[in-house]
Amino acid sequence: xxxxxxxxxxxxxxxxxxxxxxxxxxxxxxxxxxxxxxxxxxxxxxxxxxxxxxxxxxxxxxxxxxxxxxxxxxxxxxxxxxxxxxxxxxxxxxxxxxxxxxxxxxxxxxxxxxxxxxxxxxxxxxxxxxxxxxxxxxxxxxxxxxxxxxxxxxxxxxxxxxxxxxxxxxxxxxxxxxxxxxxxxxxxxxxxxxxxxxxxxxxxxxxxxxxxxxxxxxxxxxxxxxxxxxxxxxxxxxxxx
Ligand code: F6R
Numbered sequence: 001x002x003x004x005x006x007x008x009x010x011x012x013x014x015x016x017x018x019x020x021x022x023x024x025x026x027x028x029x030x031x032x033x034x035x036x037x038x039x040x041x042x043x044x045x046x047x048x049x050x051x052x053x054x055x056x057x058x059x060x061x062x063x064x065x066x067x068x069x070x071x072x073x074x075x076x077x078x079x080x081x082x083x084x085x086x087x088x089x090x091x092x093x094x095x096x097x098x099x100x101x102x103x104x105x106x107x108x109x110x111x112x113x114x115x116x117x118x119x120x121x122x123x124x125x126x127x128x129x130x131x132x133x134x135x136x137x138x139x140x141x142x143x144x145x146x147x148x149x150x151x152x153x154x155x156x157x158x159x160x161x162x163x164x165x166x167x168x169x170x171x172x173x174x175x176x177x178x179x180x181x182x183x184x185x186x187x188x189x190x191x192x193x194x195x196x197x198x199x200x201x202x203x204x205x206x207x208x209x210x211x212x213x214x215x216x217x218x219x220x221x222x223x224x225x226x227x228x229x230x231x232x233x234x235x236x237x238x239x240x241x
Pocket of ligand 1 (some may be wrong): 034040067129131134135139141
C-alpha cells in the first residue's frame with residue numbers, strides 16, 4: 001500500500017488525477033472503476049481540464065461505476081448516472097456507450113446485479129478502481145456487516161448513510177432505502193485501487209481502515225489485503241496517524 005500525503009483538497013485532487021492520468025496514458029483502452037460523492041469531484045475537474053488541454057484522451061476508455069440508488073431513473077438529478085454524466089462524462093471525450101452504471105430502475109435486483117457483474121467480467125476486469133471512504137468505513141455501498149459481500153448486490157442503506165446523503169435530497173424521507181453496489185470481492189479484483197480521503201471528519205475512520213483489524217465491520221479495512229492500493233489523503237484526513 002502506498003500512502004500519498006496531500007496538503008489540502010486541491011492538492012489531493014491533482015495527485016489523484018495524476019494516478020488516473022498515468023493509467024489512461026499507459027493503457028488508453030483501460031477500464032476505470034469510478035465513484036460518485038464529494039471527494040472525487042476535484043479529481044474529475046482536473047481530468048476534465050487535462051482532457052480539454054489535449055493532454056488526456058478518453059476515447060478508448062471504458063468505465064464502470066461502483067453503485068447506484070435503487071429506484072432512481074437516469075434523469076433523476078440524485079441518481080449516480082446523472083452525477084457521472086454531469087460531473088465527468090459530458091465534459092470529456094469518453095464514448096457514452098463505454099460507460100456503465102448499475103441500472104437503478106431494474107426492479108429484479110438479482111437479475112440486475114448478475115448482469116452488472118457480467119459486464120465487468122466481459123470488459124476483462126477493472127484496471128484502476130477509484131474509491132471514496134464513508135464515515136463508517138463503507139466503500140461503494142458496502143456497509144459494515146457480518147461478512148464481506150463477494151459480488152454486486154442490493155443493499156439496505158444504514159441510517160448513518162441515509163443521514164449523510166440526505167443533504168442532497170429535499171428530506172431524509174426522499175433518500176432511497178436501497179442501492180445496487182459492486183461487492184467487496186468485485187472491488188478487490190481490480191488490478192489497482194485508488195482511495196481518496198479528505199477532511200478531519202474522516203481521520204479516525206481512515207486510521208482504522210489502514211491500521212486497524214481487517215473486519216467487515218470496517219469494510220474498507222479489506223484493502224489492507226490488496227496488492228496494489230494507492231491512498232491519496234490530505235493532511236486533515238491523516239491527522240490521527
Ligand atoms: C460513491 C460511493 C460512496 C462514497 C462515500 C464517500 O459512489 O460509493 O462509497 O465514495 O460515501 O463519499 P464522499 O466522497 O461524499 O465523502
